[in-house]
Amino acid sequence: MANFFDIRARAAAAATNGASSSKVPSKDNGQLQPRPKSLKDVTAQDHTINVLQRTLQSSNLPHMLFYGPPGTGKTSTILALAKELYGPELIKSRVLELNASDERGISIVRQKVKDFARIQLSHPPSAAYRERFPCPPYKIIVLDEADSMTQDAQSALRRTMETYSKITRFCLVCNYVTRIIDPLASRCSKFRFKSLDQVNAKRRLEEIANNEGVNMGDGAVEALMKCSDGDLRKAITFLQSAARLVGVIGDASEHTKQDADDDGGDAMDLDNSGTPLVTARIIEEIAGVVPDETIEKLIQAMQPPAKGMAYQAVAKVVTDMVADGWSATQVVLQLYGRILFNDAIPDKQKNKIVMVFSEIDKRLVDGSDEHLAILDLALRVSGILAGT
């Protein structure tokens, strides 16, 4: 480190070192597609967006409660709304966002939330700024993942919400509306975010794949949607991981690929057809889906002539499956799908089988040993199939 004090040399060294990472700045934050910037960009929640857009004009906003399955755009919506309301300058002072990574016990609700809620609005924006953004005369507190707040903390919010409702609006975001205590829920207008329908999700995914220059193989988009069932964020992450894997595998074989990839990002040309395909299999592998052959093997093993004979075959398949590291929950899920949609099994047996499945699922959630649980499941189902 002879040139430690030579700042220019160090900067140059840093520039050469950091060159590889600075090349891909847009992907650096770990999210292939950034969150939507405005309400218009939020996919497939037309009803909610309509209502919210109207509030943009009327400059009045109720307390809000957003709920729905993960990856449907709840957090994106409120962030986009905040951005449209306040613009980049005011958003820092007018919006407080708290999520499960922040301490949110009762003491925080009493201090931080309350303190923020009762701050009077100051620094009115200039007229020119107000022309571009509505800047309504209230602040917004976003409580993300509100269903992980304790009951006590939630009840501490009740009074705060009422007292300062003139200058502060709350927005609670959660997956399970049942975990929000009634007094809070009744103070908010509720917005249900439905999971994305197939058409919208597909369009969005194709759009993203196009923008990023990812070459999707046959059935890859369908596989994506099957693996993510309506969770768009999950689908995008899978797509991103798959693109990385495919891209980098190609990268290892030829080093000049990196540059070609960067150019390919902004224009999908014919010469881009050389990029490796993202296939359905790669996506399933990333999503941790057990291959059909493995499940098929298990099902085969479960159907021998007499009861009891099944043990050897089943035990072998199950041992292999556990050693291969397939997740038990995933196995249970896929096995369930296969057995339930098998019309050859009479309904009476299906009833019993579903009971077994529900019990095993509960055990897995409680953290039971996976090997024993799957073995038990397979043997019992096989017993039921044999007709005892």
Added chain:
Amino acid sequence: MALLVDKHRPRSLQQLSYHHDLSARLRSLAQNGDFPHLLVYGPSGAGKKTRIVATLKELYGPGVEKIKIDSRVFQTTANRKLEFNIVASVYHLEITPSDVGNYDRVVVQDLLKEVAQTQQVDISARQKFKVVVINEADHLSRDAQAALRRTMEKYSPNLRLILLANSTSNIIAPIKSRTLLVRVAAPTEEEICNVLRVVGASERWSEAPGLNRRIAKECGRNLRRALLMFEAVYAQNERVTDKTPIPPPDWEALIAQIADEIIAEHTPQRILQVRAKLYDLLTHCIPPTTILKTLTFKLIPKIDDALKADVIMWSAFYEHRIRLGSVSDPVNEIEGFLTALTRIFPPQKVIFHLEAFVAKFMRILESYLMGIDF
């Protein structure tokens, strides 16, 4: 002298002896400069940790091998002080949050935020981000996992997480959807044989292919276990041939003995004898789940086919009970104090479940032999 397991642990991705495509993938991810969060899962002894250490080396160079152990003190909301050990190099941190039981959330929140909010000072470092390796991620409480969610998104310029888990069942969906899942399957018997041969050759031990194959079969596709067994065999015998017996661990021998006793006689007196042995195992810190599982698989070959399904069913049933019985209420302050004790003395309730299984097994077997259903 170091154990074989440590001595011959591969240090770089090139040296890994199986799952070559996975190694290639990890290498190109590391070289790409765009490293995602990873969730590495697979059974124990499959080489998850080895792979991660090798990947880190690929990312940062040999500097990651200089590690030190820090002890940090965290304060919980109830003002209780927690001591927590961190293994750290200049570039990465390694933590096992499940060490502190129910307070893992505090550690995850405080520590990760602190790491995430500091930038890499050394401009000549290869990567701008730090890596935090979280061991036993499947033992993280729900709260701790929820706390990870936003941290992963918000601070991703400065921080990458690598989660290590045995299974993805206990990991909440939001985490799974934010990470790249990497499955590390256990090595096949053949691959284990190869490893044993290479290790044996580099130690200049006489080779016994038959023995290698037997070890590969015995170890349940767990490479760590295979190497330990391999070393034990060579340490205990002067001359090693294909026929040399593999000494089972003490606890396994004891469980085999219990299984024999259960099969031989089904009386309350026998349960009493078995109880003493079970206590013995428990006080030697053998996890109850392991006891139950081993016992089950020792019993299975000794009984009639028609009974096997039933035995497995009850085994799974009691395993679930054990799991439920020993989990404490998260709120309970006293339990927190007891956690330290529990590590030494497993909760006494466990014995009931193990015994219940033994009794149940005897009953099933007896009723089957008598031909009466009662």
